[in-house]
Structure formats: structure tokens, C-alpha cells
Amino acid sequence: MNRIRKLRVDKGITQEELGKILNVQKAAVSKYELGKVTPSPDVLKKLSEYFNVSTDYLLCIDDTSTNSNTLPVLTPKDEREIARDLENMIESLKGSAAMGDVEDEEDKELLRASLETAMKLSKRIAKKKFTPKKYRKE
Secondary structure (H helix, E strand, C coil): CHHHHHHHHHHCCCHHHHHHHHCCCHHHHHHHHHCCCCCCHHHHHHHHHHHCCCHHHHCCCCCCCCCCCCCCCCCHHHHHHHHHHHHHHHHHHCCCHHHCCCCCHHHHHHHHHHHHHHHHHHHHHHHHHHCCHHHCCC
16 A cells, blocks of 8 residues: 555645545554555545546556546547437437426436446447557657
């Protein structure tokens, strides 16, 4: 857990200050840093958010300190593909049993927004996962 210590020192805060942020005792922070105790999931989440790093980085599972939320940006071409695929999906759902009793325009718009968000997130995750390292812009 030397990473927690390094992050804390880089941030210029004491164990006591970090303890207050995490709502734990200074002794607990010391134990995290020495690797005697693994932080609880709640504390890991707080650490991750406070230092803007991934929980995998804190647990020494991943060597990249970037937060897992950092995904590649979609290009205009990606946006057009998603819009086209979304329209095809909505069109194929019209009148099908999958739509159920969705007749309210607000419900249809919520469904459309949910699908679009899921498609964009999926595309960004796929781009991160399948883009060779030499082509990544980091």
C-alpha cells in the first residue's frame, strides 16, 4: 500500500488529514500505508475519488494511475455510427412485443436516451480495450 502513502505525500497532506477525509482514524491510514490492512470497499472508493486514481491502482492490480473513468473520446464518425445504429434499433423495436406498452412519448424518449448512453459507453470501452497501445492517445 505504498501507493496510498505516495499519493498522500504528493498531495501534501498528513495521515490525520487523510483520516478525516476518509472518516477513519490516523492509525487506520497508517495501517493502509504499511499494507497491514486493506481498506474497505467504501474507503477504497473515497481514496479513488479523492486522489483521482482507479481502485485497481490503489490495490496494485494495475500500474496505471489514471482513473478507470478515463475513456477515449468518440470521433464524429463514431457519433454518426451510433446515431445510425440507434435509429435502426428504434425502428426495429416499433410495434414489437419488446416495446410492451410504451406509448407515452416521454417513455419513448427515456428509452432512446438510455440506449444512446449505453451505446456510447460501450463504444468508448471497446475503443479503450481494443486500440493497440501504440495508437492510443494518452
